Amino acid sequence: MKKGYPRFFLLPGLILLIAIIIFPLLFTIRVTFSSWNVSQSGLNFIGGENWSEMVRDTRYWGSLLRLFYLSFLTVAIQYALGFAIALFAWKGIAARRFFRVLWLIPMMTTPSLMAIIWRSIFTEDIGALNGLLSRVGLNPVNWLTESGPANIAITIVEVWQWTPFMFLILLAGLLSLPKEPFMAAAIDGASAWKTFARVTFPMMAPISIGAIMIRLIDASKIFDSVFTMTRGGPGNATETPAAYIFQRSLQDFQIAYGSTLALMYLILAILTLTIIGKVFARLSKPRGI
Amino acid sequence: MYKVLKATFITIWSLFVLFPIMWAITTSFKPESAVVNGATFIPFLEFQPSLIGWKAILPGPDSLTNLLTPTLNSLIVTAGATAISLIFGSLAAYGLSRFTYGWKNYSNADIIFFFVSQRIMPPVVLAIPFFLLLKELRLLDTHLGLILVLTSGLMPIVVWLMVDFFNALPREIDEMAMLEGCNPIQAFFRTILPLSKPGLTVAGMFCVIFGWNDIFFALTLTATKVLTLPVAVIALNGTVTPYWILAASTVFSIIPLVGLAFVIERFLSRGNLGGAVR
Numbered sequence: 001m002k003k004g005y006p007r008f009f010l011l012p013g014l015i016l017l018i019a020i021i022i023f024p025l026l027f028t029i030r031v032t033f034s035s036w037n038v039s040q041s042g043l044n045f046i047g048g049e050n051w052s053e054m055v056r057d058t059r060y061w062g063s064l065l066r067l068f069y070l071s072f073l074t075v076a077i078q079y080a081l082g083f084a085i086a087l088f089a090w091k092g093i094a095a096r097r098f099f100r101v102l103w104l105i106p107m108m109t110t111p112s113l114m115a116i117i118w119r120s121i122f123t124e125d126i127g128a129l130n131g132l133l134s135r136v137g138l139n140p141v142n143w144l145t146e147s148g149p150a151n152i153a154i155t156i157v158e159v160w161q162w163t164p165f166m167f168l169i170l171l172a173g174l175l176s177l178p179k180e181p182f183m184a185a186a187i188d189g190a191s192a193w194k195t196f197a198r199v200t201f202p203m204m205a206p207i208s209i210g211a212i213m214i215r216l217i218d219a220s221k222i223f224d225s226v227f228t229m230t231r232g233g234p235g236n237a238t239e240t241p242a243a244y245i246f247q248r249s250l251q252d253f254q255i256a257y258g259s260t261l262a263l264m265y266l267i268l269a270i271l272t273l274t275i276i277g278k279v280f281a282r283l284s285k286p287r288g289i
Numbered sequence: 290m291y292k293v294l295k296a297t298f299i300t301i302w303s304l305f306v307l308f309p310i311m312w313a314i315t316t317s318f319k320p321e322s323a324v325v326n327g328a329t330f331i332p333f334l335e336f337q338p339s340l341i342g343w344k345a346i347l348p349g350p351d352s353l354t355n356l357l358t359p360t361l362n363s364l365i366v367t368a369g370a371t372a373i374s375l376i377f378g379s380l381a382a383y384g385l386s387r388f389t390y391g392w393k394n395y396s397n398a399d400i401i402f403f404f405v406s407q408r409i410m411p412p413v414v415l416a417i418p419f420f421l422l423l424k425e426l427r428l429l430d431t432h433l434g435l436i437l438v439l440t441s442g443l444m445p446i447v448v449w450l451m452v453d454f455f456n457a458l459p460r461e462i463d464e465m466a467m468l469e470g471c472n473p474i475q476a477f478f479r480t481i482l483p484l485s486k487p488g489l490t491v492a493g494m495f496c497v498i499f500g501w502n503d504i505f506f507a508l509t510l511t512a513t514k515v516l517t518l519p520v521a522v523i524a525l526n527g528t529v530t531p532y533w534i535l536a537a538s539t540v541f542s543i544i545p546l547v548g549l550a551f552v553i554e555r556f557l558s559r560g561n562l563g564g565a566v567r
Contacts, residue, residue: 028418
């Protein structure tokens with residue numbers, strides 16, 4: 001086969017992507033060694049000052065740590081709930097098609113706009129949630145001004161928004177499973193639980209891993225809900241790196257320092273996600289299906 | 290016992306899913322008094338529905354804002370970015386599924402990883418350089434500028450989904466076409482592409498969802514001319530607009546995509562989606 005054909009397919013997309021991404025990336029790397037900010041714009045060279053400032057920036061490391069547990073926690077909940085409702089919507093309930101549509105809807109809604117609605121739900125004096133709580137005789141909770149409840153609020157929003165994504169991928173996976181292993185399990189008289197543990201779950205492992213990875217990648221960028229609902233507050237209690245960097249570089253215009261934080265954030269995200277991906281790949285291999 | 294648990298779980302989950310949406314819809318019909326004096330839930334019983342929220346966002350004498358131009362902008366940008374991502378992404382995915390590429394030690398798997406890893410890129414990393422780049426190219430606050438930037442986030446999704454999809458299509462199909470005298474390009478367009486509708490639809494739907502819902506790039510790279518729908522509503526939010534108007538504009542903005550839930554369900558039920566995620 002002539003050499004040109006494979007290139008015809010790959011190169012346009014690859015070149016387009018590189019063309020879009022290469023300048024911004026190189027620029028970000030270069031600008032971290034300058035002091036570009038509100039009063040001084042342009043690419044001077046100040047060495048590693050931004051980098052050493054970053055090392056001492058406890059607010060930044062705090063936001064990364066928060067992102068770490070927030071993304072793992074929310075993705076774990078999304079996976080458990082998504083798998084459960086996918087199993088129900090797979091077979092065994094009436095009005096399956098109705099529930100499938102219903103459970104997909106949150107994924108279709110714009111996260112940043114739903115965050116406005118969520119804020120009106122969590123708002124402490126006139127919000128829906130405290131209104132409901134007071135009607136059943138419970139005390140109102142300071143959802144947005146106390147650090148514990150504020151983090152719970154963010155978790156609830158992320159679970160509401162993205163569990164449908166897990167649900168969709170897992171349901172599509174369940175629907176594409178071959179029928180034979182289930183028949184074999186039925187012939188052996190395996191219980192529903194055993195069929196799930198020995199047949200369904202292992203067969204779903206590759207799809208589960210794919211879905212979890214994609215969700216972890218997107219969860220590593222949590223921004224919309226935090227930005228609209230709490231602005232990172234109270235204090236910095238819900239601030240994620242994206243929200244912090246947004247404030248530093250796009251609101252305070254500390255472009256050089258913001259870029260340093262952003263670049264480190266990217267490096268850490270790639271490293272962490274690559275390691276997780278490798279671990280997953282190893283976990284899923286020896287079982288073999 | 291199991292049945293009761295299952296029914297309870299399904300009921301609670303469905304109520305949880307519906308609650309914010311019902312709250313948004315009811316709030317959009319509330320008069321001021323039904324919002325500022327504490328939470329109200331049931332129309333007619335707890336408050337008299339009013340149209341002031343909707344009148345503020347729809348054209349007319351009481352209109353506070355124009356959401357029609359932003360709607361059009363969102364449509365253009367989403368459609369443009371989806372189309373470019375689908376075309377270039379599926380071509381690349383097909384190549385990666387059928388041919389072996391090599392450059393030094395890098396193989397197909399590395400190239401796929403390069404595409405998919407673009408999805409890891411937090412938008413905040415690129416916001417400022419994109420701003421400067423588009424300014425330099427005079428593409429700031431234009432449809433094309435935003436489309437190109439969004440493409441960098443959407444093409445990875447297409448490549449990720451379509452490589453697996455093409456891998457699942459038997460190679461015999463293209464080999465047969467080539468035996469009949471097609472070159473690989475003709476084989477792709479004549480035989481593979483028509484078979485790829487389910488995969489392309491799913492990838493396209495993901496592009497539409499993520500493109501329509503993007504806020505970060507639209508917020509930083511457009512100013513007035515190419516204001517997208519979510520940004521227009523966020524801007525309202527920034528000017529302390531009352532909740533009934535915010536709720537009406539949110540409901541207005543999410544209606545177009547909620548229709549997609551029905552499309553996706555049809556695909557699921559026909560069994561077309563299975564192949565697309567495997």
